[in-house]
Amino acid sequence: MEATSNLPLPDAFLEFLNENGIDPSIYTAGDSTPRYIRLKPEYEEQLEEIEADIKYKLEKVEWLPNFYSLPPHIQIASSKAYQEGKIYGIDAASGAAVSALKISPGDHVLDLCAAPGAKLCMVLELLGNSGSVTGVDVAKHRLAACRTLVQKYALGEHCRLFVADGASFSLTPIRVHSNFKSVNREFGEEKDEFVYKEWTSRRPWKERKRVKTENKKGILGIIQDPELIYYGRCSGVVGLSKTELFQAVSSNEILQYGYDKVLVDAECTHDGSIKHIQKFENWGWSTMERRVLDAERTDDLTVLQFRLLTNGFKLLKVGGYLVYSTCSLTYAQNEDVVEKFLSLNECAELLEIDGWESWPCKSGRIPKTLRFDPLTSKTSGLFVAKFTKMAR
Numbered sequence: 001m002e003a004t005s006n007l008p009l010p011d012a013f014l015e016f017l018n019e020n021g022i023d024p025s026i027y028t029a030g031d032s033t034p035r036y037i038r039l040k041p042e043y044e045e046q047l048e049e050i051e052a053d054i055k056y057k058l059e060k061v062e063w064l065p066n067f068y069s070l071p072p073h074i075q076i077a078s079s080k081a082y083q084e085g086k087i088y089g090i091d092a093a094s095g096a097a098v099s100a101l102k103i104s105p106g107d108h109v110l111d112l113c114a115a116p117g118a119k120l121c122m123v124l125e126l127l128g129n130s131g132s133v134t135g136v137d138v139a140k141h142r143l144a145a146c147r148t149l150v151q152k153y154a155l156g157e158h159c160r161l162f163v164a165d166g167a168s169f170s171l172t173p174i175r176v177h178s179n180f181k182s183v184n185r186e187f188g189e190e191k192d193e194f195v196y197k198e199w200t201s202r203r204p205w206k207e208r209k210r211v212k213t214e215n216k217k218g219i220l221g222i223i224q225d226p227e228l229i230y231y232g233r234c235s236g237v238v239g240l241s242k243t244e245l246f247q248a249v250s251s252n253e254i255l256q257y258g259y260d261k262v263l264v265d266a267e268c269t270h271d272g273s274i275k276h277i278q279k280f281e282n283w284g285w286s287t288m289e290r291r292v293l294d295a296e297r298t299d300d301l302t303v304l305q306f307r308l309l310t311n312g313f314k315l316l317k318v319g320g321y322l323v324y325s326t327c328s329l330t331y332a333q334n335e336d337v338v339e340k341f342l343s344l345n346e347c348a349e350l351l352e353i354d355g356w357e358s359w360p361c362k363s364g365r366i367p368k369t370l371r372f373d374p375l376t377s378k379t380s381g382l383f384v385a386k387f388t389k390m391a392r
């Protein structure tokens, strides 16, 4: 084992970095990488009060509005400001990825790998009382944590969360459904159908039984709908029948009625995150070899990342923006995925991210893509690429 900094890194990891052309010195930031919070803009005037609450003078992140940094040892979870949802933890590089989406009021946004939900919360907060966010994640327990978060921060009114595979998820924003609703109801097609009522944290027994039966069918190999585990009052779900919610739309309709913005914050090896790497000091480096360094797993991941990006782009409307990000710094999971995607999707265009010149990041191997690394950016490592969809 070799000490690269205050963080000892095992030989196998150093080899992984070497093979992937990653400079191990980025890990020398070690424990000194600050943590970040976002202060909801409506509470900006209460900054001093919040500082008194957490007993620390927050440092403003000059390059990212409403973000503040603090040393990693300062605890915010017990503060009133945190418990009341005025501040929440989100890394500044993640904030940059969300701001690259250029969220506008009324946008319908898809977050294909949503859990545990820091970026999703920021999107919801930027939307305020408008638009909608559809969060998808394959891991139910992680998405349940995301549900807790949006409810805790009182951001869930315009949100719906589905447990589903982001590589095949195909539901469009609710606006398409409203036409469908009127057409079908006019013809009286949905007499006894289950209609979504307002969400309550304790689901009625009948509904829980229905979900259980459906899940069983899924296990038996019958095609299963994505599982809806949360929807807010203004998410468009309330009042819809199940058929309406799960209706399929054609790819031509998606060009016009798809999502305005899509975030594909793909599953990855997390090698850019010092916090994640530090966990292996306790879990054991052999666990890291299995979970991070295993070449076969990495190959599977790059296939998944490409499929997630491709499906996210499919659900984007013409003129919309898609941001692809990973917290890995390997070329295989980033630039190589982007290159392959661009070569197979004529109507995809890589865009320059507004304002990036003032961000503490570097250009990726492909111009217009960005790399945040712990040493230069003092954030968690993140790769970010932004695309738009052109009309064919």
Ligand SMILES: C[S@@+](CC[C@H](N)C(=O)[O-])C[C@H]1O[C@@H](n2cnc3c(N)ncnc32)[C@H](O)[C@@H]1O
Pocket: 094, 112, 113, 114, 115, 116, 117, 118, 119, 120, 136, 137, 138, 139, 142, 164, 165, 166, 167, 265, 266, 267, 268, 304, 327
């Ligand atoms: C990097 S994390 C996302 C972090 C999240 N965007 C945030 O800001 O908190 C990647 C997520 O992708 C999810 N995931 C893995 N495979 C997936 C798939 N096939 N479809 C959807 N989500 C998937 C994982 O469960 C994990 O929660």
